[in-house]
Amino acid sequence: MRRLTLIAVPYLWLLALFLVPFLIVFKISLSDTAIAIPPYTPTLDLAGGWAAVRAFLSQLDMENYIWLTEDALYWKAYLSSVKIAFIATVLTLLAGYPMAYAMARAAPEWRPTLLMLVILPFWTSFLIRVYAWMGILSNEGLLNAFLLWTGLISEPLVILNTNTAVYIGIVYTYLPFMILPIYSALEKMDDSLLEAAEDLGCSRLTAFWLVTVPLSKQGIIAGCFLVFIPVVGEFVIPSLLGGSGTLMIGKVLFEEFFNNRDWPVASAVAVILLLILIVPIILFQRNEQKQREAEGLDVFPLSMWSR
Amino acid sequence: MVSLTLGFAFLYLPMIILVIYSFNESKLVTVWAGFSTKWYGELLQNEAFLDAAWVTIRVAVVSSTIATVLGTMAALVLVRAGRFAGRTLFSGMIYAPLVMPEVITGLSLLLLFIGIGLDRGIVTIILAHTTFSMCYVSVVVSSRLVSFDQSLEEAALDLGCTPFDAFRLVTLPIIAPAVISGWLLAFTLSLDDLVIASFTAGPSATTLPIKIFSAVRLGVSPEINALSTIMIAIVTVGVITASLASKRASTRQQAEERAAMRTS
Numbered sequence: 001m002r003r004l005t006l007i008a009v010p011y012l013w014l015l016a017l018f019l020v021p022f023l024i025v026f027k028i029s030l031s032d033t034a035i036a037i038p039p040y041t042p043t044l045d046l047a048g049g050w051a052a053v054r055a056f057l058s059q060l061d062m063e064n065y066i067w068l069t070e071d072a073l074y075w076k077a078y079l080s081s082v083k084i085a086f087i088a089t090v091l092t093l094l095a096g097y098p099m100a101y102a103m104a105r106a107a108p109e110w111r112p113t114l115l116m117l118v119i120l121p122f123w124t125s126f127l128i129r130v131y132a133w134m135g136i137l138s139n140e141g142l143l144n145a146f147l148l149w150t151g152l153i154s155e156p157l158v159i160l161n162t163n164t165a166v167y168i169g170i171v172y173t174y175l176p177f178m179i180l181p182i183y184s185a186l187e188k189m190d191d192s193l194l195e196a197a198e199d200l201g202c203s204r205l206t207a208f209w210l211v212t213v214p215l216s217k218q219g220i221i222a223g224c225f226l227v228f229i230p231v232v233g234e235f236v237i238p239s240l241l242g243g244s245g246t247l248m249i250g251k252v253l254f255e256e257f258f259n260n261r262d263w264p265v266a267s268a269v270a271v272i273l274l275l276i277l278i279v280p281i282i283l284f285q286r287n288e289q290k291q292r293e294a295e296g297l298d299v300f301p302l303s304m305w306s307r
Numbered sequence: 308m309v310s311l312t313l314g315f316a317f318l319y320l321p322m323i324i325l326v327i328y329s330f331n332e333s334k335l336v337t338v339w340a341g342f343s344t345k346w347y348g349e350l351l352q353n354e355a356f357l358d359a360a361w362v363t364i365r366v367a368v369v370s371s372t373i374a375t376v377l378g379t380m381a382a383l384v385l386v387r388a389g390r391f392a393g394r395t396l397f398s399g400m401i402y403a404p405l406v407m408p409e410v411i412t413g414l415s416l417l418l419l420f421i422g423i424g425l426d427r428g429i430v431t432i433i434l435a436h437t438t439f440s441m442c443y444v445s446v447v448v449s450s451r452l453v454s455f456d457q458s459l460e461e462a463a464l465d466l467g468c469t470p471f472d473a474f475r476l477v478t479l480p481i482i483a484p485a486v487i488s489g490w491l492l493a494f495t496l497s498l499d500d501l502v503i504a505s506f507t508a509g510p511s512a513t514t515l516p517i518k519i520f521s522a523v524r525l526g527v528s529p530e531i532n533a534l535s536t537i538m539i540a541i542v543t544v545g546v547i548t549a550s551l552a553s554k555r556a557s558t559r560q561q562a563e564e565r566a567a568m569r570t571s
Contacts, residue, residue, distance in 0.1 A: 002470060007388055007397075010381035010441065014400040017438040021415030024422055095317075098310035106311070114311070116550055121318055123542045125499045127516050127523075128535040132321035135328065135527045140335075142324060175318065226406070233408020235502050240523065250410045254502075257414060267418070270411045281406055288402075 022274075029267035030060035040264050064268035073252070074269065078276065080247040084163065085231040088170040092227050093220065095171055096178030100219075101212075103179070104186035115183070118176050130169050130240050137165050137241070161243030169237040170227075178223040185219030186212070218291050225284035229277055249273055322539060329532035346533040356518060356534065362429060363498060363515040370436035371493035377437065378444025378493070379486055385445065386452040404442040412439060413506030420507065427509030435507040436500065440493035447492060451485035484553055491549065495542070 031040040068074045103114045121129060136142050137160040144156040159165050189212065197207035213220075235250035242248070249269065257266040329347075333340035350356060381401055388394075404412060416435045417427075425431055455478070463473040479486070501516040508514060522531055 003388060006380055007384050007391060010377050010384060010445075011393070011397055013377055013438070013441070014381075014397070017416065017419070017434060018400050018404060019396075021419040024418045025411075025415045028418060095314070099314040102308065102311045102314075116546070117315060117318070120543065120546055121322075123495050123546050124322065124539055125516070125535070125542075127499070127501055127519055128325070128538060129322070131519070131523050131527075131531065131535065132325045134523065135532075136321055136324065138527070172317065172321070175314075229406040230408060233410050235410055236520075250408060253410045253414065254505075258505075263418070266414060270414050273408060274411060277406075277408065281403065284406065285399075285402055 025267045025270055027060070028264055029064055029271045030062065031264045032061075032063065064264050065272075067265065068268055068272065073247075074249075077247045077249045077252045078272065081232050081234075081249040082276065084166060084170075084246075084248060085228050085234075088167055088174070088231055089224050089228045091167060092171050092174050092178045093224060096175055096223065097182060097220070099175075100179045100182035100186055100216075103183050104189070111187070118179050118183075122176050126173060127236060129173050130236055133165065133169055133172065133241060134160060137168070160241065161246075163242065163246055165241035165243075166238055166246055166248075169241045170231055170234070173237065174227045174231065177226040181222040181226065182216055182219040185216040189215050218287065221287050222284070222291070225280055225287070229280050229284065232277060233273055325532055326536045326539060329529065329536040331529060331532075334529060346529040347537075350530050350533050350537075353530070356515070356530075359513050359515045359518040362512050366429060366432050366436060366504075366514065367494050367497035370433045370497050371440060371490050373433075373437045374441040374493040375444050375486060375490040378441040378489055379448050379482075381441060381445035382448035382452055385449045401442050401445050404439045405446065407439075409500075409502035413503040416503070417506040427507060427511075429512040431507045431509070432504055432512065432514065435503050436493075436497040439503065440496045443492050443496060444486075444489035447489040448482060448485045451482050455481055484556065488549075488553075491545075 028040055099118075103111065103118070106114055134141075138144075139156045139158060139160070141160065143159070144153075147153045148156065159168075193211050193215075194207050197211050198204065202210065233250040233253075234248060235254050238246045238248040238251045239254075242251075250273075253266055253269045253273070256262050256269060328339075330342050330344060331339055332343040332345070381397075385398060385401065413435070416431075416438070420427060420431050420434075459481070460473050460477050463477045464470065468476065499516065500514075501520050504514045505517055505520075508517060519531060519534065522528055
């Protein structure tokens with residue numbers, strides 16, 4: 001009985017506030033836009049009995065999805081989101097791996113402090129961290145002032161409101177997500193393996209490629225998914241740092257909903273976004289599961305907080 | 308060493324610059340015109356920001372507390388309950404919100420609230436925040452539960468404790484650090500959230516991130532710099548205090564364990 005309550009309470013909560021809302025999104029994505037409250041049709045009238053349900057079902061169609069394939073804005077936004085997320089993930093990996101590596105090599109008494117320095121920005125508002133770059137990257141911003149002062153450039157660079165600013169913002173805000181899983185994989189590495197490789201004639205670089213990188217593979221995979229998946233649907237960074245040329249689907253969805261009030265199309269955009277992300281989400285969960293079963297470690301950086 | 312210096316400079320310089328410029332006399336954020344705290348004064352006069360801050364804090368306290376209870380229950384289910392019908396769906400629903408794009412979560416909750424005729428306001432924001440942060444709590448708590456020695460709880464049961472007492476007297480004190488960090492995490496996530504709150508907030512309740520976002524959309528403002536500095540200061544003090552406290556607690560726990568080993 002007790003066990004049943006324990007299971008039922010969180011289960012029902014998630015069913016009601018996580019799963020059911022998705023089914024509603026799916027249903028509305030099959031409806032038509034209408035000038036009404038709520039702004040879509042048909043609405044289900046359960047009091048009408050079975051006939052009403054049948055009439056309701058017959059009015060649902062794939063029209064919004066067809067519309068999405070016909071209007072170039074949407075599929076371009078999907079493609080561009082995936083592309084931006086992919087490039088940003090690679091950049092974050094390139095920036096994060098050396099840091100994670102250096103942290104794992106640091107003297108053990110320093111590691112908790114370094115770890116805290118990486119985690120601290122996590123606790124600071126995401127919005128504020130993105131906003132901080134607006135003052136740095138703008139035309140009269142500090143970066144341009146500095147570069148002009150050094151004489152490296154004679155005219156301010158346009159960075160804010162371009163994709164470059166979006167990449168900087170993503171790398172900056174998502175860096176801890178990349179560092180933590182890689183660090184937790186590297187920290188457990190046995191240094192004698194590297195010595196053995198070098199004794200057997202590997203150069204340091206080959207030893208790094210053949211020993212260190214494969215041993216941190218799980219961490220790299222986890223870090224990349226943790227960056228890639230949320231970035232595809234990112235809204236704050238493209239709205240604050242990106243420009244009119246930055247096309248990202250999270251922003252399109254937000255505007256479709258709030259500015260155009262087109263709920264059925266916004267819902268269809270969300271369903272497709274979810275379909276795009278379902279494969280990486282499943283791969284990510286597999287990777288986590290494998291890691292937990294194989295070594296009993298948890299590469300998900302959240303576990304860092306419980307220590 | 309070089310990579311760490313560069314990396315931490317990259318992580319911290321933007322925030323340090325933000326803090327420095329919040330004390331700038333000039334309205335132009337990029338020109339330094341001398342030290343001043345006038346933007347803090349103006350911020351404290353700004354009723355709209357203060358109202359939003361109060362809503363945000365209430366939402367964060369309530370949602371993180373409910374999320375901690377639900378998330379701890381969910382963690383117990385994940386780690387202890389064994390097999391039951393719908394287990395895969397359950398763990399899927401725990402892990403999915405962690406990586407779900409916020410726009411989708413926000414949209415789906417809004418459509419639910421409209422569908423059941425719940426007026427948007429502080430209650431709907433709390434429901435939304437509780438739902439996604441309970442998943443974070445359950446991940447944090449379950450990673451602690453996995454390493455927990457279950458025989459301790461079994462011993463308590465053998466000695467006549469009810470299951471609830473065994474949980475309260477044995478399990479809970481041991482997983483408490485994880486439960487507390489889960490609460491803190493849920494609290495910060497709630498304070499921080501812009502996208503989900505934008506969907507679920509109504510005209511009667513606006514949160515601080517929504518206010519900040521609409522202000523900074525128009526460009527950099529010294530008042531927002533001041534507000535950001537206050538938030539950064541609170542977080543920094545909070546995190547450092549929490550980590551010192553947990554360090555002291557774990558040293559004490561180790562000492563007690565050693566003492567217990569000696570006496571047994």
